[in-house]
Amino acid sequence: MPDAAPSSAAWTRAWPLLVLLAALALAYALGLHRYLSFDALAARRAALLGFVAAAPLLAALAYIGLYVVVVALSLPGAVVLTLAGGFLFGPVLGAAAAVAGATIGACLLFLAARYALAEILARKAGPLLGRVREGLARDGFWYLLSLRLIPVVPFWLANLAPALAGMPFAPFAAATFLGIIPGTLVFAGIGAGLGQVFEAGGRPDLAVIFSPGILLPLLGLAALSLLGVWWRRRRGAA
Template identity: 50%
Template structure:
């Protein structure tokens, strides 16, 4: 009888660890990335050194290279590795602005879904109860209109990409809403970076580094802000409608 009671007591603990395991694996991957020094290896300098071999391999194995790029991009997003800008530029360079944008968006969305599912399995009431004021400021937006708010956050990165992924899980955004808004919301910014990446070969020939500040140029930033404001219209309308009904 005592043995059975002990087993029953262990079950909630085991179940809790199983819920946290996916998130712990992703966190371990990030720690390992820095521990083995990959952040010092995967750089623009390394790309400049090996770009001829890389371009030749992609040319010979285009379909495989495209699939591998999507998988690797999904992995770097899932593990929150600080390589997104470099990888997006490389995608634009290797596959062109249009195809590179499509592949990057597919990989980024897949990786973001992996983070979302991992966080949702662990999040529950525990993470929600411990969400600090930084996450708390996001909660009202998610509650009013999750789709509208998520598109806004993807278009204008007010909060880090990984934080939006986890917050969406904490605040119980439906998976379909999360996936669709992520896919649509990151297209404009990704297209800008891939367009810059399409000219990466010439930049490397001149021994230069791509100017990523281009995204802050008025002709690019203003349309992005306009799209972001447009995405908030449904949420603002719901708020106005609620306020109007409350005054009746």
């Protein structure tokens, strides 16, 4: 009997995550993921460009909304969406719209997971999670910023793990927003040149992000963010 109330409360708190899971199942049932591909973009490019030309503001809002859904539901296809943003709106506006959609979507998933599961994990983990929370509160922004700059872990995992570990929302949102800007600019820039790629019947070379001219600056930014952790700890120990 003593566990009945906590169990009921846990189910009540789980509703945001359940809504996202239900929406994810619906998205796959409707085949939304099949439209998030380079082939689908190539096939519908004329209609999409016409929509942007006829209603640019509505098209931008629709694009951001779709990006929010894709990231919040952790659907595959974010890279294609970023390319599409550069193709449809240009490298700067396309990147700005992609960053806005990705940040909002990541924050929604973060908040849903934290609201649904963080309290349960806190009860189960005890002192260990308490120490992790302290570390994230102190240095979480810099660690997450490094992960966003060099996406060595899947984007969805970098959204969920900080929520479950108890990272505060503000540094999560800030690190996500700032950290995805460089990579998004690169992919939006590639997307801006898709017109010629489509005419040639080819595919964009996404391996360009691993070229030294792009990868090394990203690695440098990630190293600088970790340097911020080291500096904070040094000052704290002094």
